Amino acid sequence: MRDPACGTAGFLISAYKHILKSNEAPVHRSTSSTPSTPSTSTLTPDEKGRLAHNFAGYDISPDMVRLSLVNLYLHGFADPHIYEYDTLTSQDRWNEYSDVILANPPFMSPKGGIKPHNRFSVQSKRSEVLFVDYMAEHLTPNGRAGIIVPEGIIFQSQTAYKQLRKMLVEEYLVAVVSLPAGVFNPYSGVKTSILILDKSRARKAGTIAFYKVENDGYGLGAQRREIDKNDLPAAAAFLQSYLQSTPSTPSTPSTPNALIVEKAKIAANGEYNLSGERYRESSVRASHYPLVPIGEVCELIGGATPSKQNESYWQNGSVRWISSKHIDERGHITGYELISQKAVKESSTKVVPKNSTIIITRVSVGKFAFADDDYAVNQDLTALVSKDTERLAPEFIRVVAPHIAAVVEHNAEGIGVRGVTRSFLSKLEIPLPPLEVQKEIVAEIEGYQKVINGARAVLDNYRPHIPIHPDWPVVELAEVCEAILTGPFGTSLHQSDYVEDGIPVINPQNIVDGTIITDNAKMVSSETRERLKEFTVREHDIVIGRRGEMGRCVVVTSEMNGWLCGTGCFVIRLKAQCNVRFAFFQISSLKVKAYLEEQAVGVTMKNLNQGILSAIQIPLPPLTAQQFIVAEIEAEQALVNANRELIARFEKKIQATLARVWGGETCQGETQ
Numbered sequence: 001m002r003d004p005a006c007g008t009a010g011f012l013i014s015a016y017k018h019i020l021k022s023n024e025a026p027v028h029r030s031t032s033s034t035p036s037t038p039s040t041s042t043l044t045p046d047e048k049g050r051l052a053h054n055f056a057g058y059d060i061s062p063d064m065v066r067l068s069l070v071n072l073y074l075h076g077f078a079d080p081h082i083y084e085y086d087t088l089t090s091q092d093r094w095n096e097y098s099d100v101i102l103a104n105p106p107f108m109s110p111k112g113g114i115k116p117h118n119r120f121s122v123q124s125k126r127s128e129v130l131f132v133d134y135m136a137e138h139l140t141p142n143g144r145a146g147i148i149v150p151e152g153i154i155f156q157s158q159t160a161y162k163q164l165r166k167m168l169v170e171e172y173l174v175a176v177v178s179l180p181a182g183v184f185n186p187y188s189g190v191k192t193s194i195l196i197l198d199k200s201r202a203r204k205a206g207t208i209a210f211y212k213v214e215n216d217g218y219g220l221g222a223q224r225r226e227i228d229k230n231d232l233p234a235a236a237a238f239l240q241s242y243l244q245s246t247p248s249t250p251s252t253p254s255t256p257n258a259l260i261v262e263k264a265k266i267a268a269n270g271e272y273n274l275s276g277e278r279y280r281e282s283s284v285r286a287s288h289y290p291l292v293p294i295g296e297v298c299e300l301i302g303g304a305t306p307s308k309q310n311e312s313y314w315q316n317g318s319v320r321w322i323s324s325k326h327i328d329e330r331g332h333i334t335g336y337e338l339i340s341q342k343a344v345k346e347s348s349t350k351v352v353p354k355n356s357t358i359i360i361t362r363v364s365v366g367k368f369a370f371a372d373d374d375y376a377v378n379q380d381l382t383a384l385v386s387k388d389t390e391r392l393a394p395e396f397i398r399v400v401a402p403h404i405a406a407v408v409e410h411n412a413e414g415i416g417v418r419g420v421t422r423s424f425l426s427k428l429e430i431p432l433p434p435l436e437v438q439k440e441i442v443a444e445i446e447g448y449q450k451v452i453n454g455a456r457a458v459l460d461n462y463r464p465h466i467p468i469h470p471d472w473p474v475v476e477l478a479e480v481c482e483a484i485l486t487g488p489f490g491t492s493l494h495q496s497d498y499v500e501d502g503i504p505v506i507n508p509q510n511i512v513d514g515t516i517i518t519d520n521a522k523m524v525s526s527e528t529r530e531r532l533k534e535f536t537v538r539e540h541d542i543v544i545g546r547r548g549e550m551g552r553c554v555v556v557t558s559e560m561n562g563w564l565c566g567t568g569c570f571v572i573r574l575k576a577q578c579n580v581r582f583a584f585f586q587i588s589s590l591k592v593k594a595y596l597e598e599q600a601v602g603v604t605m606k607n608l609n610q611g612i613l614s615a616i617q618i619p620l621p622p623l624t625a626q627q628f629i630v631a632e633i634e635a636e637q638a639l640v641n642a643n644r645e646l647i648a649r650f651e652k653k654i655q656a657t658l659a660r661v662w663g664g665e666t667c668q669g670e671t672q
Contacts, residue, residue: 003274004087005105006057009068013075015102016055020048052077058093088116088130097138101145101197105131106659107190121167124160128153131165136172136197137610145172145197150190154178154274161294165272169263170198175209175239176274181418191418193274198243205247208266210259210276211235212410225509230521231257239437277411289433289661294404295426297392298384301356304348304420305375306339313343321349324379331369332399333358339376352383359384359396362419366409368401382422385541399445400430403658405616431661444657450648455643455650462640463583464633476518477587478614480578485571485611486546487533487556493567496627496628497528504539507566508545511552514588516560525563535565541573542587548606551596555584570613578618582626585633586618 003011023042043051055077059065065084072080085093106127114125124131128150128355150587153161154176175196184190217230238258242250250260261279266272294300305323306313326335344351352358356371363381378382384404386392407428412418433441440490478484493505502523502558504510510521529536537543539561544553547568556563567572586592595616600606621629 001055001102001613002055003101003144004136004138005057005103005131006068006082007064007104008380009057009082011104012055012068013071015100016052016075016077019051027057029035043090045372048076049078051079052521053079056081056083058083058087060084066621085135088114088127091117091119094119097140097143099140101135101139101143101147103131103135103145104148107188108274122160122397123166126160129160129164132168136168139172139197139199142200143197145195146197147197148179148192149195150192151414153195154193155271155671157271158163160243162270162272165274168195168197168266169208169266171271172199172202173208173274174198174201174205174243175211175645177235177239178210178212178275178276180216180220183218185220185224186456191414194284195274196239196243197477200392201243201247205250206263207250208263208274209239209242209250210261210274210279211238212257212276215256218383219398223658226520246311275411275413278413280410289437291429292432293426294384294428294430297432298385298397299387300422300426301350301352301377301383301385302361303352303379303381305378306343306347306349310343313339313347316340317343319344319351319376320342320373321376321378324360324380327358327360327364327367327369329367331367333369333372333375335585344376345392349378351376353385356383356385357394358382359401359408360426361408361422361425362416365412365419366405368405370398370401380419382425386447390435392432393435393442393516394436395442395446396433400658400661403662404428404430430609431662441657443475445654447526448653448657452647452650454656455646458640458643459647462636463590464636466582466585466589466619466629466633468619469621472619474617475617475620476614477572477583477616480583480618480620480625481569481614482573482575484610484613485565485573487565487567487569487571488532493524493528493532496575498522499525502526503563504560505564505566506543506554506560506569508547508549508552508568510566511543511549511554512546514554514584516554522566527565529562532564535571536562537565537571538562538573539575542574542580542584543569544608544613545571546570547605547655550600550606550608551588551593553588555580570608570610574612577623578620579623579626579630581630581634583618584645585630587616592616 001012001015003009006012013099020041020043025040025042031102041048042107055072057068059068059082063080063085066084069080072082083093108127111140114127114130116125116130120130121137122129122135124130124133132147132149132153135147138586139145173195177194177196179192179194181191203315208344213235215227215229215231217232218224219227219228234255234257238253238255253260259276259279261276265279266274306321308314314337317340318340318617319339321334321339321343322333322336326333328334343349351374352371354371354373358371358375358377359382360367360380361382364380365391371383384397386394386397404425408420408425411420413420430492453494500523502525504516504521505525506517507522524532537556537560539558541556542553543556543565545551545568572583574583596608596612599607599612599615601612
C-alpha cells in the first residue's frame with residue numbers, strides 16, 4: 001500500500017490496523033463469565049513483518065516525514081518506508097506501482113503554482129488534478145485506490161478536469177461516494193467526495209456506482225458532536241455488494257442514497273460529470289397528469305445584493321429586500337431589509353410580486369417561501385411566477401414547492417457555496433393537473449395546513465402557569481431541600497471511564513424539554529458508578545444543568561434511578577413538604593430561567609453555583625394544593641402533547657395528497 005501525500009501517515013496506520021483486526025480470531029475460554037471475548041491475531045510475526053514492509057509513503061515536507069517515521073515506529077513498524085519526495089515534480093519514483101493506494105492529497109496548489117513534469121496524462125497545474133492522475137496511473141493491473149477529492153474534481157468544466165474525469169470513467173473509476181460539507185471540520189468545511197478506483201473491474205464494467213452520504217455519525221458543525229444518524233454502514237454494504245457483483249450485471253440499489261449509472265450516460269455530453277444526483281430522474285413518470293418544465297409555465301426571476309459601499313442604496317429605503325437568511329425552515333419570510341428605489345434601478349436586484357413562490361437555489365438550498373408581499377431578492381433566491389394563470393394557479397406552485405426545493409437540494413453542486421443554475425430549475429419537470437384540479441388540491445392542502453398551524457401555535461405558546469395566592473409563603477429553595485449536590489469535579493471521572501454500553505451519565509446536553517435523551521449519552525461501568533456512588537441520582541431528584549445548556553432540568557424517574565450525575569449538573573433533592581413536580585414546574589418557569597441567566601457567573605462560559613440555586617424563590621402552598629396544581633398542569637400537558645400527533649397525522653395527509661399528484665410517488669429527492 002502507498003500514500004503519495006502521506007502527511008503524518010494516518011492513512012497508512014489506519015489501513016495497517018484494519019488489516020490486523022480483519023485477521024483476528026476469538027480466544028475460546030472454558031468459562032463464559034468474561035464480559036468480552038478476547039481475540040488474537042492469525043498472522044505470524046513474519047507475516048506482520050512482510051505486511052509492514054509493503055507500506056510506503058511520500059511527502060514533500062521534511063517535518064511531515066519525521067512525524068510519519070515516529071508515528072509508524074510507535075505503531076509497530078520496525079523499518080518504516082517514508083520518503084521525502086515531491087510526487088508532482090520529481091520523476092525519480094515514477095516507475096514504482098502499487099496494488100493499493102489510499103490518500104487524502106492536498107486540495108490547494110502552493111503559492112507560485114506547481115511545475116509538474118511531462119509524464120502525466122493530464123496536463124494541469126492544479127494539485128488535486130495531478131495527484132488523482134498520478135494515483136490512477138500508478139496502480140498495478142489489479143490495483144485499487146480510494147482518494148478523497150474536493151468537489152471541483154466532480155464537476156468543474158475546465159479542460160483538465162474534464163480530461164481527468166474522462167480518463168477515470170473509461171479506465172479506472174468504479175464508484176463515487178459524496179460526503180457532506182463539514183466532515184473535516186474543524187480543519188476544513190470543504191465539500192468532498194471519495195473516488196474508488198479498481199483498474200481491473202473498471203475495464204469490464206459499463207456502470208459506475210454513486211452513494212450520497214448525508215450523515216457520518218457526527219454533527220457537521222465545528223464541534224463534530226456524535227449523533228444517531230450514520231449512513232456509513234449502509235454505504236459500505238452497498239459498495240461491497242456492488243463491487244462483488246458481476247461487472248456486466250451489477251446489483252440493484254436497495255437504498256435511495258445509492259445509484260448505478262451507465263458510463264454511456266455519464267459520457268453523453270462530454271462533461272463526464274461525477275455528481276450522481278444529476279443522473280436521477282427529476283420526477284417520477286407515473287403521474288396521471290402531464291409533466292411540464294417549470295420554465296414553460298413560470299417566469300424565473302433572480303436577484304442580487306446592491307453594493308454595500310453605496311450608502312444611498314441602503315439609507316431611507318422603502319423597498320423590502322430579502323436573502324436566504326430571511327426565510328425559515330417552515331417556509332415563512334421572517335424579516336427583511338430596506339433598500340432604496342435607486343438600488344432597484346441601478347443594481348441587478350429585482351422585485352418579485354406578491355404570491356410568488358421563492359426557491360433558495362444557492363447556499364441554503366432546500367428551503368422555500370411564499371411571498372406575502374412584493375420583495376426585492378438577492379442572488380441566492382429564484383422566484384417562480386406563473387406566466388399564465390389560466391393554466392397554472394400561483395397557489396399550486398406554492399404547495400408543490402417542498403418537492404421542488406428537495407430536488408434542488410439533492411442536485412446542488414459547488415465548492416463551499418452549493419447551488420443549482422436557473423437553467424436547471426427551468427428544465428425541472430412538475431405534474432400539471434387541470435386548473436380546477438389544481439385549485440381543489442390547493443384547497444385540500446391549505447385545510448390540512450390550517451390544522452397544523454393551529455396545533456403548532458398551541459405547542460409554541462403553551463407555558464405551565466401557577467397562579468400565586470397572596471397567602472402562600474415564599475421560601476428559598478434551600479429551605480425545602482435535603483441537599484443540592486454537584487456532579488463529580490476534577491479528576492473523579494476520566495475519559496477512560498466511559499464505555500460503549502453501561503450506566504448513563506446525565507449531562508446538560510442530554511436534557512431536552514424536561515426529558516433525558518440517552519442516544520448520545522456517555523456511559524460508565526457499574527464499577528465506576530460504585531466508585532462515584534455519591535453522585536448517583538435517585539427517583540424524584542431534580543437534575544439541573546449548571547453550565548453550557550444552563551438551567552435545563554428533569555425529574556428523575558424510576559428507570560433513571562442509579563444513573564450518574566455528570567460534571568455539568570447539580571442534583572436537587574427535596575424534602576417531603578415539597579412535591580417534586582410542583583418544584584420542577586417552578587424551577588423550569590420563565591421567571592426562574594431569567595433569574596438564573598442574570599445571576600450566572602463566569603466570563604467565557606456562564607455557570608451556576610449552589611448559592612444561586614439555593615436562593616431561588618418558590619411559593620409553598622400546602623402539599624395538597626401542590627398536588628392539585630400538578631394534576632391540573634399535567635392534564636393540560638396531555639392535551640397539548642396530543643397536538644404533536646395531530647401535526648404528524650396531517651403532515652402525512654399532505655404528503656399523501658402530493659403523492660397523488662405524482663401518481664402515487666413523491667418527487668425524487670424528498671425524504672419519505
